[in-house]
Amino acid sequence: MASVKLEGIRKSYGAVEVVKGIDLEVADKELVVLVGPSGCGKSTTLRMIAGLESITAGTLTIGDRTVNGLPPRERDIAMVFQDYALYPHKTVYENMAFGLKVRNHPRHEIDSRVKQAAETLGIAHLLDRKPSQLSGGQRQRVAMGRAIVRRPQVFLFDEPLSNLDAKLRGQVRTEIKKLHQDIAATIIYVTHDQVEAMTLADRIVVMRNGEIEQLGTPDDVYNTPATMFVASFIGAPAMNFLSATVSGGHARLAEGGRVPLGALAAILSDGDKVKVGIRPEHFLEESNGDCTVTGTVQVVEPLGADTLVHFTVGGETMTARVAAQTRPAPGTRVTLGCDPARIHIFDPVSERAYRPQAAQERHGSMAVEA
Amino acid sequence: MSGAVHSALRLKQRRDWASFMDPSDRALAFWLLAPTAILLLLIIVYPVGRLVWTSLHNLSLTSGLPAEFVGLENFEIMLDDPIFWAALWNTVLITIITVPGALLVGLGLALLANLPFRYRWPVRLSLLVPWALPLSFVGLIFAWFFQSQYGVVNDILMRFGLPRIIWFNSPEWSFTAICLAIIWKTSSFVGLILLAGLQTIPRSLYEAADVDGAGRLRQFFEITLPLLKPAIVVALIFRTITALQTFDIPYTMTRGGPGTSTATLAMYIHQNTVSFLDLGYGSALAVAMFVLSMGVTVIYLRMMGKGH
Ligand SMILES: Nc1ncnc2c1ncn2[C@@H]1O[C@H](COP(=O)(O)OP(=O)(O)O)[C@@H](O)[C@H]1O
Ligand SMILES: [Mg+2]
Numbered sequence: 001m002a003s004v005k006l007e008g009i010r011k012s013y014g015a016v017e018v019v020k021g022i023d024l025e026v027a028d029k030e031l032v033v034l035v036g037p038s039g040c041g042k043s044t045t046l047r048m049i050a051g052l053e054s055i056t057a058g059t060l061t062i063g064d065r066t067v068n069g070l071p072p073r074e075r076d077i078a079m080v081f082q083d084y085a086l087y088p089h090k091t092v093y094e095n096m097a098f099g100l101k102v103r104n105h106p107r108h109e110i111d112s113r114v115k116q117a118a119e120t121l122g123i124a125h126l127l128d129r130k131p132s133q134l135s136g137g138q139r140q141r142v143a144m145g146r147a148i149v150r151r152p153q154v155f156l157f158d159e160p161l162s163n164l165d166a167k168l169r170g171q172v173r174t175e176i177k178k179l180h181q182d183i184a185a186t187i188i189y190v191t192h193d194q195v196e197a198m199t200l201a202d203r204i205v206v207m208r209n210g211e212i213e214q215l216g217t218p219d220d221v222y223n224t225p226a227t228m229f230v231a232s233f234i235g236a237p238a239m240n241f242l243s244a245t246v247s248g249g250h251a252r253l254a255e256g257g258r259v260p261l262g263a264l265a266a267i268l269s270d271g272d273k274v275k276v277g278i279r280p281e282h283f284l285e286e287s288n289g290d291c292t293v294t295g296t297v298q299v300v301e302p303l304g305a306d307t308l309v310h311f312t313v314g315g316e317t318m319t320a321r322v323a324a325q326t327r328p329a330p331g332t333r334v335t336l337g338c339d340p341a342r343i344h345i346f347d348p349v350s351e352r353a354y355r356p357q358a359a360q361e362r363h364g365s366m367a368v369e370a
Numbered sequence: 371m372s373g374a375v376h377s378a379l380r381l382k383q384r385r386d387w388a389s390f391m392d393p394s395d396r397a398l399a400f401w402l403l404a405p406t407a408i409l410l411l412l413i414i415v416y417p418v419g420r421l422v423w424t425s426l427h428n429l430s431l432t433s434g435l436p437a438e439f440v441g442l443e444n445f446e447i448m449l450d451d452p453i454f455w456a457a458l459w460n461t462v463l464i465t466i467i468t469v470p471g472a473l474l475v476g477l478g479l480a481l482l483a484n485l486p487f488r489y490r491w492p493v494r495l496s497l498l499v500p501w502a503l504p505l506s507f508v509g510l511i512f513a514w515f516f517q518s519q520y521g522v523v524n525d526i527l528m529r530f531g532l533p534r535i536i537w538f539n540s541p542e543w544s545f546t547a548i549c550l551a552i553i554w555k556t557s558s559f560v561g562l563i564l565l566a567g568l569q570t571i572p573r574s575l576y577e578a579a580d581v582d583g584a585g586r587l588r589q590f591f592e593i594t595l596p597l598l599k600p601a602i603v604v605a606l607i608f609r610t611i612t613a614l615q616t617f618d619i620p621y622t623m624t625r626g627g628p629g630t631s632t633a634t635l636a637m638y639i640h641q642n643t644v645s646f647l648d649l650g651y652g653s654a655l656a657v658a659m660f661v662l663s664m665g666v667t668v669i670y671l672r673m674m675g676k677g678h
Contacts, residue, residue, distance in 0.1 A: 050577075050581060051580070051581075052577050052580065052581075071580065072577075072580040072581045072583075073580060073581070073582070073583035073584075073585075077581065078581060079577075079578070079581045081574050081577070081578060083572070083574055085572065085574035085575050085577065085578035086578075087575060087578070087579075087592075087593065088575075088597065089596045089597060098579075098582050098584070098592070099581075099582035099583055102582055102583045102584045102588060103583050146578075146582075150582075
């Protein structure tokens with residue numbers, strides 16, 4: 001296994017720059033997830049690591065080798081493609097064995113590796129089938145098997161679960177996590193699904209428009225999102241944002257709500273406009289007086305385990321996740337409490353999170369590094 | 371001819387279904403297939419039947435006599451006819467040489483046209499040109515290319531210090547010239563079919579093979595060629611059948627000469643029916659050609675069936 005280091009990696013297609021300088025160090029045996037909306041450059045970044053796309057600028061190191069100019073086969077990586085890219089005319093066995101055969105591994109070794117991987121993935125009974133005779137989930141496993149048998153330094157996954165139905169996706173996600181624990185491999189995993197990112201990652205790289213928006217552990221990006229973009233991208237339902245004005249150590253909301261600024265009061269002055277971010281799951285049903293949000297109920301969605309209440313505050317739409325039995329009537333006014341420790345305050349212009357002064361100096365104005 | 375390919379496929383599939391179906395499904399299948407079957411009957415079976423029927427008659431328009439049923443007499447004459455055997459042999463030889471030749475050149479052209487050129491359309495357009503030219507026109511052009519006095523081929527040979535060849539005086543050189551013309555003319559059609567086949571192969575397979583460590587040559591033999599097999603079989607069927615019917619190019623280049631050294635079966639049929647107006651014998655020759663074509667098609671379809 002090996003570490004992977006991206007330094008100032010860029011990619012341009014003609015005059016269009018789609019990856020705009022990525023700096024990232026993936027440690028040995030680490031699982032890093034690149035997550036972001038469609039078109040933000042995740043696949044392009046991954047394909048540059050694989051060697052399937054040339055690197056316009058920057059340095060890519062795998063292990064202790066700079067691999068910028070090396071073709072994929074000399075980078076000692078394996079990749080699981082979004083469409084699986086199984087060889088349709090080869091059997092499952094031949095698909096998995098191909099990479100080893102090409103590299104002239106002895107026949108008995110190929111055989112034992114393929115069978116072992118097939119056993120691990122629960123596809124041992126499918127080895128004689130052709131890909132067209134497999135279900136989506138089985139194909140996905142074959143694609144992973146083909147990567148595993150190679151025992152490469154680094155595994156690259158490009159949205160490997162996006163062609164599976166929701167139930168299977170959850171199941172295979174768990175299997176991938178277990179696999180990572182079992183084979184202790186370095187994995188770079190691309191997805192647009194924040195749930196996959198949160199559940200799988202040792203560290204998450206949130207990308208936007210070809211740049212890293214924030215890099216950190218799942219807890220980091222969830223608890224201390226650096227920007228409104230990260231805050232709304234990570235977590236579901238997405239974080240609520242409310243316009244507010246600073247006054248007397250509080251951010252005052254429309255309709256009489258307010259949240260305490262705490263340590264941030266020192267760097268904000270009365271009259272400053274801010275955006276207050278509150279996650280749906282961080283509302284309290286009991287208002288504690290100092291941290292409150294008041295609004296008008298629009299729609300109530302009971303989910304069984306809990307209830308989503310959609311309400312408006314001065315024209316801005318909010319969602320709160322409340323106890324299952326809480327069912328306020330549409331049209332009524334509600335006052336919800338909030339935990340001051342779980343309030344996020346953003347600059348509405350730069351869309352960056354304010355941090356208490358000490359923290360701000362330590363981290364600079366950029367993302368919180370892990 | 372695609373009708374023949376289709377009906378052969380259809381027969382094969384019907385046999386496969388039959389084992390799964392219960393009797394009421396079979397009745398339904400019969401009625402659903404009936405309109406197609408009738409159409410095929412009208413456009414294929416009737417003309418072929420008519421041809422076979424004529425071949426069993428002595429029908430020569432020059433004799434002025436009414437058609438007389440003679441059984442297999444025309445076929446007996448055919449088997450004793452040295453010109454028939456010469457023409458058949460030439461036809462088979464042209465097929466054996468030009469079909470693989472066009473396949474190889476066509477594959478090369480298709481691979482070339484499939485390269486990620488910045489401007490692909492001129493490449494693809496040039497691939498179309500030989501295909502779009504009329505056969506007899508190609509024959510005339512090549513007759514001129516190989517012309518002994520002013521032809522460009524001899525001109526090139528002499529520039530390299532090689533002796534000039536009087537192409538159309540020698541059976542072997544005439545045959546060579548004809549085969550070259552046919553390969554030039556037909557490889558673009560093969561190329562088009564194979565290019566269409568190449569484009570159905572997903573790019574990600576090559577990327578997976580890149581990552582797996584396979585080089586270009588290995589990718590060609592392990593991915594391109596196997597996945598191109600259906601397109602190759604289709605190209606082979608079409609190309610072989612047209613090769614067995616070769617007429618225009620030798621007709622315009624050599625008229626079958628010197629002697630009968632470049633005469634083909636189609637030319638001999640043409641001579642008997644159009645020049646000699648001997649429809650009975652011409653039909654017998656045509657039946658022979660039809661049997662040959664069908665035989666080859668069945669062999670190819672068997673080959674294709676085995677691959678699946
Ligand atoms: N071959 C290409 N030529 C031009 N633009 C491309 C090419 N490949 C990708 N792009 C562009 O690069 C951007 C990033 O693409 P991609 O990395 O596939 O995004 P993601 O995987 O995050 O959805 C997109 O805007 C896409 O249109
Ligand atoms: Mg992508």
